Amino acid sequence: MFRRMAVVGLIVGLTACQDDKGSPLVADTQISGFDASELDLSVSPGDDFFAYANGKALANVEIPADKSRYGAMDVLRDNSDAQVRDIIEESAAGAFPSGSDQQRVGDLYSSFLDWESRDARALAPLGPFLDKIDALQSHDDVFSYFGVAARYGFNSPVEIWQYADAKEPGIYAFYLSQGGIGLPDREYYFKDDPKSERIREQYRAYMLELHQIAGIATDAAAVRKIYDLEVAIAEQHLVKERMRRFADNYRRIEQQDLPELVGGVNWSGYLDGFGLENPGYLVSISSDYFNALGAIIEKTSVEDWQTYLRWHLINAEASLLTQAMDQRRFEFYRKTLSGVEQQLPDWQRAVGVVGRSLGELVGKVYVERHFPPEAKARMEALVANLIDAYRDSITQLEWMSDATKIEALDKLSKFKPMIGYPDVFRDYAGAVIKADDYYGNRLGLVEAERNRDIARHGAKVDRTEWGMTPQTVNAYYSPVLNVIVFPAAILQPPFFNLDAEDAVNYGGIGAVIGHEIGHGLDDSGSKFDGDGAIRNWWTDEDAAQFEVRTNSLIAQYADFCPFDDLCTNGEFTLGENIGDLGGITIALRAYQASLKGEEAPELDGLTGVQRVFLGFAQIWRAKMRDEAMRQLIATNPHSPSQYRANGPVRNVPEWYEAFNVTPDNALYLPPEQRVKIW
Known part of the structure; x- marks a missing residue:
């Protein structure tokens, strides 16, 4: 999924969306959407496309002490947290009826910040569980x-x-x-x-x-x-x-x-x-x-076992629990393992707690303030364009038989896009919140969630339910539900720029859309059919062809080594790498189709195709601490940011022509070694 590396924010000032799916809405005065002055011309794009597109912009970036990585996505996440903080603190400062949305949101936030009460209770909240362990x-x-x-x-x-x-x-x-x-x-x-x-x-x-x-x-x-x-x-x-x-x-x-x-x-x-x-x-x-x-x-x-369970x-x-316990846990899990030097500000941590526990109560207000209907309409048009491009690409695949194509197209036709926010927001029934009992609040929220799950065991699945809140910096695909989900917060630069000509948006949010659709057809998602059930819909010959291509991609990423003693894990990251490759490939195809045979405008000295690729590269703009990079490679199915830019483009023929990449360049792959899946 894209979700562990996405961003959040708001979009304002959208214009009306066209009904014609061929071309999403753009502003009256178009800009390129990529600052060409940020190109690092000392680097050949064919040697390191990530550095060419992002190196100059990142040159003077310092990773804040409370973060393990920093880049465009992290700036947007911080901005979003500040917006959500305004919503939450309005609730925390007011006098609202017990059980109301505002009371629960405000008091949960306040209870996190109440270190005096938390320290006074010390380990007492764990007493019932420690007693259970002692009684074993x-x-x-x-x-x-x-x-x-x-x-x-x-x-x-x-x-x-x-x-x-x-x-x-x-x-x-x-x-x-x-x-x-x-x-x-x-x-x-x-x-x-x-x-x-x-x-x-x-x-x-x-x-x-x-x-x-x-x-x-x-x-x-x-x-x-x-x-x-x-x-x-x-x-x-x-x-x-x-x-x-x-x-x-x-x-x-x-x-x-x-x-x-x-x-x-x-x-x-x-x-x-x-x-x-x-x-x-x-x-x-x-x-x-x-x-x-x-x-x-x-x-x-x-x-x-008792010693272990305690x-x-x-x-x-x-x-x-207490500030001292919280700090010591931070020092190991964040400082030792990820290199983070200090905790996030308490207000920002409290915003995260509310988002994870009562997120749709805040999301409802967030959408009202920061996500106008025009944004959703434009996103729906972009998703439709990407699905059309996937359909055309699958139809024209040379390596896949007609029998498997029929199944792939059937699955594609059943994709359900979910844009912006859920149709019905959760009310978190059963969640009772007190301003001075953080642990009790969290325990009660867990109880309410577990009881909800148990009550609906064996019942019909609610396919309108979201796994993310509207204000979340993210997007995802669920193979069991066959849904692709794009929260409201992702629609801002560098992913989406209302004022930009289409190219950079296809390279940004278009590639994200393509990535999530691609998860339905990656090495894992392709084992589920269009209804979300595990079923083998491949012929043996096509499955073998698919494996040849994915094995080549595994080998390519295994050669990316950020440290002398550590390279990326091509097998573990395969699904995300397939998603990234499919994302930029299909986004470019959709952009070219949107031109309807017309020439793309040249803006800031950049062609349309160049802007698509540069829009793709800039969504991965980030620096990461060495410790965090090592942990990511060990535990995360996504490749490090620089390889999410460099890895896919070297397999796309149009990239070579757009940036004059030759066999002398480090990223060059001979045509027969380039991987084309979708």
Whole structure:
């Protein structure tokens, strides 16, 4: 998905949108939408297109102390947070009826900022859970507590969450997946190099110190037991490259057959702990891990499990409790792992809390103030153009048979774009908020959310529901629902510029649209049909051709190495790289179609095709700390920003002509090595 690298903001002053899908609306006086003075002419575009387009603009950028990366997207996110802050603080400053939207939003925000009350309560809010852990007497008790931990988000070795059933996408189901480790990914426990060993040492030191800050007795020996148990769990985790193959991992387990998944444990106790007594069936996406977990549970003493579970409770909740615990958690997870030097301002963190917990209550106001109807209409036209371009491209593919094309086109015809904001905003029924009880608020919100999920288990899926709020800096695609979603906040430069001629917008928001549509046809999304069900709709020959192309893309990205000792993971990032390649390829095709045979205007000395590619490059404009870059490569399915610009364009023939790229250039690929998928 595009979502982990997107931006947010507002659009103002839109003009009326044309009904003709061939050409989206543009301003009366057109600009290029790209500042040509920012081109770094000391760099050949064929050697490093990212640096050519962005190097000069980034030359004097300093990453703020409270961020791990900084660029155009981050500036827009900060601006959006400030806009949302205005909305929230109006609620926080007013006297509104109990239970009203304004009261709940304002008091949740205020409760985060109330460090005095949070510090005074100290560890007391965790008392009921610590008592549960202290009372564990058997391995069955331990497994039952895993269900409690999963319900409240305490990092359970057996996680459970709800989504549409990928084999029957019309109804909700619960999925079981692996968990239970404190480092970001299994490889952090096993990678054999000085940097990784130093992180492991710092993690163990953090364990010891957070216990001490919380006032829970521990020592180095206890910390070692926790860590060793995490190592045993991590060793059985499916690697991230396999975990992203969702369709291949799907396994429906009838309730009575759950002992076949994890044997020798009390599954009814786990389900009771979570609050889901009779699910009928569950879906496992980590079956090999679960098959090995039973032995780990059995050979670990109940006492050691208690030590481990206390740790994961305080670690999960540290940022919700005292200032000292919050700061120490920040120092490990953000400073050590990502290189961030200081916390975000409290107001900005509080805005994030409200957004994640009651986001659509704020989003409703955000849309009224910052997203006029004209913006949605224009976005709908752009999406329609991109879908048309995909349809034309699929129809003309030389490597795909007619039988598979029919299925691909059927899936494309069933894509549902969701633009701006939901038709009906959530009311967050059951969420009771108090101004002086931050932990109680968060716990209550989790309870309300879990109860909502459990109540609709097995019921018809609400296909109008959004997974993001309108003010979120993001976009996404869901293969199970076959929807592409673009929140209101993404429609501003560098993604969308109302005053610019079409080219830069096709390279920006057009490529984002193409990226999200492309996820329905990438190596993972292509295993789902147009109704969102896992189904193989490929002929064997076409599947083999597709694999040849994707393997070539894997090899290309494996050659991108930001450090002497670390290169990008072409297999893990494959889906996003397919999305980026499809995005710019189809966006360019849509732009050319929109010209209707006319010549594109030359603006600021740049041709239309050049502006499409430069518009694409500038959406990735950012600097990143080395620590954050390493963590991104280890844990994130997106490639680093510079390769999201450089990687796709070298596969697009028009880029070579537009920028006079020759075999002497570093990014040059011979025509036979260029990957064309869609």
